Amino acid sequence: MRFNLGFFLAEAFKNIRLNLLMSITAVTTTFICILVLGVGLLVSSHVEGIIGSVREDVSVEVFMPGRGEEEMAALEEKAGSWEEVASVDRVSEDEALASFKDTFEEQPDLYENLDSGVLPASLQIQLTDPDLANSVAGKLKAEGYDEENLSYPQQTIERLNSVTSYMIWGLYAATILFLIASVLLISNAIRLSIFARRKEIEVMKLVGATDGFVRTPFVFEGLIQGLLGAGLAALTVIWLNFLFVDWSRQELTFVPIDGDAVNTASVLVILVVVGVAIGVGGSFLSVTRFLRKI
Amino acid sequence: MIRFSNVTKAYSKDTVALERLNLEIDQGEFVFLVGASGSGKSTMVRLILKEMEPSAGAIFVNGTKLSSVPRRRIPQLRRGIGCVFQDFKLLPNKTAAENVAYAMEVTGQRRRVIKTKVPQIMDLVGLSSKMDKFPEMLSGGEQQRVSIARAFVSQPPILVADEPTGNLDPNTSVGIMQLLHRINRTGTTVVVATHDREMVDVMRKRVVALDEGRIVRDKVKGAYADEV
Incomplete structure (x- = not known):
């Protein structure tokens, strides 16, 4: 039909x-x-x-509250020598606050009363490959930096x-x-x-x-x-x-x-x-x- | 053409509509099935259309044993049997012409064929001026003419009618019967179930009288009741 x-x-x-x-x-x-x-x-x-x-984030951040200048420099050097690491940047307490202010530019009440020193100094470790974040985090833990002071993608x-x-x-x-x-x-x-x-x-x-x-x-x-x-x-x-x-x-x-x-x-x-x-x-x-x- | 062989139809243990009924209708015949309500006329019509199955016995239409027709072949069977009902059974959303055309569309006819055939058949039933009217705009007699046109448009070898004049006044009924008579003269076998005494007496055709599911009289050129 x-x-x-x-x-x-x-x-x-x-x-x-x-x-x-x-x-x-x-x-x-x-x-x-x-x-x-x-x-x-x-x-x-x-x-x-x-x-x-x-996951694409290729950095691991180590917060270093109360650690001295020397310790920071030592870790900066050590981490810089690992093959997974592309570069290491030091972020001072003042820089941390400035970047915080920058992020929340439109909400000044969030940072109005903050002084330098509230936010800890840190090391920004740039990796060659985002997949290596966990292994670098592991090495940092072995160096005596605990989970709370680390910021890496897996946590997020x-x-x-x-x-x-x-x-x-x-x-x-x-x-x-x-x-x-x-x-x-x-x-x-x-x-x-x-x-x-x-x-x-x-x-x-x-x-x-x-x-x-x-x-x-x-x-x-x-x-x-x-x-x-x-x-x-x-x-x-x-x-x-x-x-x-x-x-x-x-x-x-x-x-x-x-x-x-x-x-x-x-x-x-x-x-x-x-x-x-x-x-x-x-x-x-x-x-x-x-x-x-x- | 149509043969009932020892057909019994029981709706339940106590209601037997047909009892071991035998009937043979030849090609080109015009047959009235008469009897009181509940005598089994409508049951016979519904069995011919394979709307239901007999409880026992066999029915043959056009040489085919109906019980051997599978469900999916029923449409083909029905295309060979035009049917007309007391309540017309027209599609309310279609015009008179569309109702007639529908019976051709289901068989997959070409549009061109439908376009020439429908006006011809509407003319034959005397409704060429009301082709575009919807059923509700037509009188009972006109609706029945449309339904006869639909039943006959594909020129089936058999036409069955169940109380075709049941809802119509006597004058209109005459017209309907004449139409059925004309269709019969083209060689179509016509079976009319009716209790319209006047009509049967006027037409002088074969009359099969039913009573409680049995044939009590079968007479060529008969009348509704026994003649004294």
Whole structure:
């Protein structure tokens, strides 16, 4: 039998128009579910991005509170001789305060009352390769500098992970729940619209329509609704991402959030594909189940 | 053309719609199935369309044993049987012409063929001026004409009608019966289940009378009731 795409599309659009309220419900449901999924994707991408950029950090910092000038010079020389180390910079107490002031330039109340000496002097050890940070940290510990006085990426990553892992798990759980809810809601919406048209379907079957012929317009309907809901949600997610990145640049200057952490194109594709799959799958299954009953 | 062989249909242990019924309808015949409500007329129509299966016995349509037709071949079977119902069963969202065209679209007919065929058949049923009207804008008689046009547009070898005049006044009914008669004259086998006494008496066709699931009378050129 010929597959008459034009006929099926026309039927689908006509059904959407005639059952407008039901279609709006289905589109809105898809929109909300895909939006939640998209926000989940955004958050996890940004966390990944932050972790990635911290990992790229090629420096280890040794804080040296209360250590004398000589000790600093000795360590500077020793560390400079290790092959993993590219360079060593000494940061004095005054320099540390200046850099702190620089970072929080817009929040003067943070540093107004700080004197030189509050922030310890330190050595900034630049590495040849970020992967070597752990081994250098180990050597420094062997030199008698404990964990608290060291700052190297692994620490930050561990701290980040301990905070964000709960958040990410929560988001995943929420996303899964929302996806299940959306599949149920959408298939329910479709079942309702099929139920409203059960007489029509019975008539179609009586005049000799095959199951496929009856089903195809419904599947196209699900496709169009899924595409619309997911498309709108995906665009909203992209827009939210721009807002967030913009906001973080102004308000979270010390957090390395980067717009590039989110691959806009792949987020779009993933969200739209999931939305369309829900629409198409939902209508296919509901119609098939209904057809089996008559 | 249509053969019921020892067919029994029981809906439950106590409700037996047809009991060991034997009937043979030849090609080109015009047959009335008559009887009171619950005598089994509609059950016979639904069995012919394979809307349900008999409890026992076999039904043959066009030489095919219906019980051997798999579910997925039912559409093909139904395309060979035009059907008309008391409640018209038109698609409410389609115009008269679209309703007729739908029966051709399901068979994958080309648009060009549909475009020439639909006006012809609408003309035949006398509705060429109401092609673009939706069912709710048509009278009962007109809706039934549309449904007959839909049943006949693919020129199936068999046309079955279940109480086609059940919702219509006597004058309109005459028109519907004449239409069925004309279709029968093109060689189509027509089976009409009805309790419209007047119509049966006027038409003088074969009458098969049912009572509680059994054939109590089968008469060529018969009347609704036994003639004195």
